Amino acid sequence: MTTLTRGAWGYAGASLDFKTGNWRSTDKPVHLHAKAPCHAACPAGEDQQAWFALLQEGRAQDAWEALVAANPLPGVTGRVCPHPCESACNRATLDGALAIHNVERWLGDEAVAKGWAYPLEAPAGDAPVVAIVGAGPGGLSAAYHCLRLGLKAEIFEAAPQPGGLLRSAIPPTRLPRAALDAELERLLALPGLTLTLRARLGRDVSLDELSSRYAAVLLAPGCQEGKEWDVAGAVPTDHREGLALLREFMDHGSFPEAQRVIVHGGGNTAMDLCRLMKRAGSEHVTLVTASGLPGPNTAPGDLINVVPRELEEALEEGVEIIDHATVGRLIMKGSKVTGVEVVSLRKLPGGDGRTHRVAFEGTERILPADMVIPCIGERVDPEGLEGLLERGYLRPADSWGSLSRPNVYAIGDASGQSGTVAAAIGDGRRAAEALALRLAGEVPVSDARPVLEAPQLNPRYYGGGARPHVPKLPAAARDFDSEIEGDIGRTAALAEAQRCLSCGNCLACDNCWTFCPDNAVIKTQELASDGSHYLFDLDYCKGCGLCAQECPTGYIQMVPEEG
Amino acid sequence: MSDPTPSGSSMPDNPRLAELRRKHGRPPQAPGAEPPQITPRDSQPRFRGLESGHRACQGCGEALAARLVMESAGPDVMVSNATGCLEVFTTTWPQSAWRVPWIHSLFENASAVASGMEAAMKAKGKNTKVLAFGGDGSTYDIGFQTLSGMLERQHNVLYVCYDNEAYMNTGVQRSSSTPHAAATTTSPAGKERMGKRHLKKDLLSIIAAHHIPYAAAASVAYPQDLQRKVRYAMGIEGPTFLVIHSPCPLGWKHDSCLTIEVARRAVECGLFPLVELERGAVTNVMPIRKPRPVRDYLELQGRFRHLFAEDPRAEEEQAHLQALADHNIATFGLTGDAEDPADTGGAALVHRGGPLASGGF
Known part of the structure; x- marks a missing residue:
């Protein structure tokens, strides 16, 4: 063995001892799960991006379960909603918004056809009971969300059938009664939910009586009186x-x-x-x-x-x-x-x-x-609500629907905001969540995440594809019963899911991991705590910003260093 | 003869080096010692031939290209590295970012050293593949002669040229790879000239003229394509050559986050065609889905800023570069007939779950 005199070496990988992370002068990359614009625009609070992600993997039932975590009536809203989600869709700037309502409707119908069970457990026998006035979309949504949160719900409906304006005002050409009944029956059969028909507020039950007998009262009477x-x-x-x-x-x-x-x-x-x-x-x-x-x-x-x-x-x-x-x-x-x-x-x-x-x-x-x-719109029937109405409506004080009376909430059209079925469903969810938290002594907080705008995407990484063809009854064949818009079917629904850009959420596409010149993105086998499969090793990240630039979905953003 | 010492302190004659090694070196694990804790970095599902901690600039295209090459070439490889950025930023004594046997000798002789390494492996009956790395300075200019000799002698070596189109390590001097009209410190734009007077050397044709089994061009903007070319070359017994377009944020004067975008536009405008040649003949090209004007590529880079000045010469040089790109497109037939999953649009597509996941259109 001879002594080396002309050469020298370093041990393999010893450069790891040199932390290049201290080169970062301004910004560092973070994972930021911004709201997809569809989610931000949805009055019912659905996260369309989340359920489309599951559908991209072919997991239709999981997608439906993620959908009904916010909206228990996708078969109904897929037919009647004016879909502000599609107006907000970032894909509109590329080659047309996703056909979200068609896919939502397909998932809703598929759940009915396959008999997928709503993902909730029966509430405990001694769970608090919430009284709900009105079995329209808002009242039904509130009841469903009470069950999800471990409460029992009792609905009082003045009409002989549940459904509210879904039944009384929306023509069957838009919402066939078979589709409505199928979803309502499944919802009303959930354990812990009681429905009392022909029980009119002011005539058969009074607000004082409900307030004293139940843990909370949710008012979803709708608007019944013409202006x-x-x-x-x-x-x-x-x-x-x-x-x-x-x-x-x-x-x-x-x-x-x-x-x-x-x-x-x-x-x-x-x-x-x-x-x-x-x-x-x-x-x-x-x-x-x-x-x-x-x-x-x-x-x-x-x-x-x-x-x-x-x-x-x-x-x-x-x-x-x-x-x-x-x-x-x-x-x-x-x-x-x-x-x-x-x-x-x-x-x-x-x-x-x-x-x-x-x-x-x-x-x-x-x-x-x-x-x-x-x-020109309707107003709330004042019977039984004396003293609560303000210029014709219930007008809650906050986005949770809270009224001046303790433990009484207003939902849906009666609250005087621009009324859609989806908004009523969203009101019902928010009121149920707020009252469940308040019953547990906590304070509800709103989701303050930013919305991911189209310029934050990197469209280079997405393929093209047009909106699916939707079958429609020709104008001459339209009558009073046949549904006008048809079903797009499984193949088109799954293909449409592939068009989703996953705005603001990780695709697990490996771009950041592949493109980091400094090996400072670490891939993890299990989901990391932020829901992605990647970690930033800030010991070595020099802050070049390549990962954020090449992230297709805007999930990686550069933010200033603290301190 | 000195006493062989197991801990690597092979230079007892230099106490300063011994001290540095104690401080920064990572002595190998002694047998029977407590195994080190496995970190997420240790369990990456890819070979880490080039580790973190190297001193490349922010957004370095060359560091990225070398990492991608090592991932698909390693681990049974040895590297002979010419002088240049890659050599300097990966091996700051006494540390090394390499996790394979790696040697640096001179600027001009990476191919000669690689030839010797390959001959030694052959003599020992080993199959370890030898890689030779160089920048465009050592490949197009200074080490060109030894490279030609290595190819001519048919050594079983994969030579990878990281082409950042100038001598970046010494402060951005022009090389024969610098594109026409680009400004460098030795081809400045001014009253006399609009940047470099001469054209970029068509090295790939010269390499292909050696009649070697495989020579190809790749880009960091298309990492899957790049790694496919490395794997293909690794499977060939004989000399193979890969030139990788590697943007340099410092020398090209673009934002460090735009490295990939700049490289992508170079391919999409036709100035850097991704072609493969076997035995001197073009066997494959990456078609361009929608050719972009050269202007889109130039406008991101400070080295071409003078081409956007109010000056008739600027317009002329832009038109010249556009003509060169159009010539490449025509020569290699880079416009596809229809959308192709392997063209510049299709190769970039991502899917939920990464490049290996199925799905998409």
Whole structure:
């Protein structure tokens, strides 16, 4: 053995003793699970990104279970929801938003067909019981979430059947009764849930009685009373309010005779009414709405508040729409309507910071009409709620639905916010979560995570793919019972899941692990505490930012070093 | 003759070195000692031939390329490394970031040393593959002669050139690999010239003219493609050659987080075609799904900033680089007929669960 004199060596991998992490001067990478925009936009609080991720792995039942952790009625919302999730979808900037509602509906139907059990356990025998007034979507959601949280629920419903406006106001062409009943039956059969029908607040039960007998009271009575309506003091003798007319049609199957109908309003009730009256034989059905139709120049707040495909289908069926307008005057012959004067208007900001409706002089036009139907919203039936209503609604103090009375919460349309089925379902969940925490002596907190915006994605890593084709009944074949939008089926639903960009959540794609020049990303076999499969070894990370730049989903972000 | 000492203190004549080794060295585990705790780093599902703690700059493309090569070549390999960034930043005495036998001799002789190592392995009856690493300076310029000799003698060596298109280690001087019109300290942009006057040397054609079994170009922007080429070359008995486009944030003057994006655009615009040649003939290329204008590649880099000045020469040089890219696209037929899972768009796709997971479109 000779002594080496000209060369020298270091031990293999001894550079690990040199911690290059202290080179970082500004930012360090972190895993940041921002909210996907679909999740942030969902009134029901579903995390679409989370259940699409499970569906990407082909785990349909797990995906459904993740979905019903927020919304127990996916088969219903997949059919009736105006899907703000799709409007928010970051894929819209690439090649079209995901068909979230179609996949949601498929999952809901699949769960019914396969008999997948709701992922909850029966509450303990001595669990506190929560009283819920109203078995509409909000009340049912609240009851379901009470069960999930280990409470029992007892629902009091005035009508002879559960479902609320899902049954009384949404036409079967949008929500077939078989689909509604299938989901409701499964929900109502859950252990710990009791439903008392024909029990009306104020007549059969009183709020004081409920408050004293139950751990908490959730009020989800909906809006049952039409708002008073007149145009400059004039009301026709045969005046009918839109929702009442719709309900009557659901029960009896006929509308009053009219050839020229003017519907005044801008919501789903107005849209449903227009389409049904057109189908029932009215020659001209015209919707007069103060909002705008979808288009490049329409501000999001000005957009007509209906399900986008409903609007499309209504135009296909020949419903006429006059946007940015209102009914300025009724033309009466005696006390019978013969026409209306329509005037253009805009919602414009006034000097006081509030929006005002400004009608424009010189835009008046006269339309002949046999019938004018207002669909301008409804208010809460005050019976049994004396002292709680404020300008027609319950108006809770916070996002949990808390009312001034202790342990009493308001849910759904009755709380006076813009009412959709999904919003009522979300209200029910939040109220149930808040009351469960408060019963346990804790304080509910809202999810303050940021939303992941499209520029934070790296679109280079995603493949292309168009939205699936959705079967639809042609306009001529539409009647009063057959569902118009069809099922996309298993293959299309699973393919659609592959289009999800996983905004803000880890794909486990290995990009950060592959691209780190410093070997400072460590892959883990088990899920790390932040839900990914990767750790940052900040002892060696030099802070170059490559991982954040090349992360497809925006899950890695560079944040300033503390201190 | 001195007494062989097991702990590696083989230089008792130099107390300073012995002290440094005690302080920074990692003596091998003695037999029978308590096994060290397994950390998550120890249980990575890939071979860590090039470890952390090396002194490459933030976002170094060369460090990334070398790590990717070692992952798919190792562990039964030996490395002969020419002078250059890679040599300097991985072996700061007495530490080494390498976890394989590794030797550095001179700037010009990595291939000659590798030839000797290969002959020694052959004489000992071992199958350990010899790798030779060099930057573009030692490959295109200084070590070109020994490289040619090694290829001509048909040594069983994989030569990898980490091409960052200038002498970065000594402070960004032009090499024969520096692209036309790029500014370096020895080809500055100014009144006389718009950066480098000459063209980038077409090294791959010269290498292929040695009629060797395999010569290919790869890019750090397509790591799966890069590693496939390494594995393919490792399976060949005989001389093989790989040139890897490795952006240098310092010398190319781009943000350290943009290393991959810059490399990707070089491929997508046609200036760095990913081609494979066997026995001198083109056998495979990575088609470009949607060719990008050269401008998109240039605009990210400070070394081409002068090409965006209000100057007719700037416009001319941009057009010249575009013509060179178009020439590459035409020569190698880089535009595919239809979307291909192996083209520049398809090769980048990721799926939930990583590159090995099934799924996708």
